[in-house]
Amino acid sequence: MRIAIDCRMLNCSGIGTFTRGILPFIINSTNDEFLLLGDKTLLKEYHRPNVSIQHCTIPIFSIKELLFFPVRLINQCDIFYSPNYNIPIGINIPIVSTIHDVIFLDMDHLCSVIGKIIRQGYLYYAISRTKKIITPSEFSKSRILHHFSTDKKIIVCYNGLNEKINRFIQSNKRKSSSGDYIVFVGNIKKHKGLETLIQAFELAKQKGLKKKLLIIGSRDNFKTSDTVDFDTLDESIVFTGRLDDEELFMTLQNANALIQPSLYEGFGIPPLEAMTLGTPAIISDIPVFKEIYHDFPVRFFKAGNIDDLADALLSDYTTEPLGKTLSAKYSYERTANMILKELHTI
Structure with a gap:
């Protein structure tokens, strides 16, 4: 079988992380041939005898995508796989x-009315054109079915851990006792709950918390019209700047805890990474986190509740590294194999 895969978001967070996670395992299928569409510079590491690369940097959800996407080349393949819900017009295989989530339909305030209508249109088109839908959680599956009446097969394939984290652990790097901070990994989008975390952190400091809060990312990338004014924050809140994988793992490993205060997620990777490294996770009690993490020793708090999160920040939190347990359940190799199976049974 010849499989075309849209890899244009390879260097992005979120969908890019997912694509980078599954791609090495998918192209290991020596019974198949693959056409990868994306930036040839980023894709060169995936070159194999059974892999060809088509340079394509056309932005997703763009007019150029509608007019100039290389559909003729794609239509020479047997099947097209997209890690997102942007399905270019003209593909007849x-x-x-x-579909990772339908957050823009569930949380109206994240975009304008017109933005919501456009996204709803893309989702409707994707669902109508696709033979099967892959989604990362039962929660996301339920929300897709809530918004769209479809009898298409929806397969839940959980996300997995970055393979590099296992190599980091195997390199015998040990957890340091010097870290006296808690850490947030995410972005400023309202559903990530950073505003709740900062207010809870300030309240916990008033009650005696002595730790720092590290926000993984650049302060410039967190500029927003939201109510958080980052220019007024004191030295106890630190932006790390962009970290490479090893720096991220080291920072997570030496943290006292990871805080994931999300109001909405389709899955949620950072708590998996933290617990794999032996760092406790304090997470909101949103449905998807209850689904993914109910069997693991996380500390739940009421989503959006500043007082409850402040109490959690002041509590004692310890855990043992859960690498083997988590890797067995949340593996991109497993996810890739499930996707390949579904591609082969169209």
Whole structure:
């Protein structure tokens, strides 16, 4: 089988992380041939005898995508797989796509009315054109079915851990006792709950918390019209700047705890990474986190509740590294194999 895969978001967070996670395992299928569409510079590491690369940097959800996407080349393949719900017009071979969430339909305030209508249109088109839908959680599956009446097969394939984290652990790097900070990994989008975390952190400091809060990322990337004014924050809140994988793992490993205060997620990777490294996770009690983490020793707090999160920050939190346990359940190799199976049974 010849499989075309849209890899244009390879260097992005979120969908890019997912694509980078599954791609090495998918192209290991020596019974198949693959056409990867994306930036040839980023894709060169995936070159194999059974892999060809088509340079394509056309932005997703763009007019250029509608007019100039290389559909003729794609239509020479047997199947097209998209890790997102942007399905270019003109593809006449079977399509399988991953819909990670429908957050813009569930949380109206994240975009304008017109933005919501546009996204709803893209989602509707993707669902109508795809043969099977891949999604990362039962929660996301339920929300897709809530918004769209479809009898298409929806397959839940959980996300996995970055393979590099296992290599980091195997390199015998040990957890240091010097870290006296808690850490947030994410972005400023309202559903990530950073505003709640900062207010809870300030309240916990008033009650005696002595730790720092490290926000993984650049302060410039967190500029927003939201109510958080980052220019007024004191030295106890630190922006780390962009970290490479090893720096991120080291920072997570030496943290006292990871805080994930999200109001909405389709899955949620950072708590997995933290617990794999032996760092406790304090997470909101949103449905998807209850689904993913109910069997693990996380500390839940009421989503959006500043007082409850402040109490959690002041509590004692310890855990043992859960690498083997988590890797067995949340593996991109497992996810890739499930996707390949679905591609082969169209």
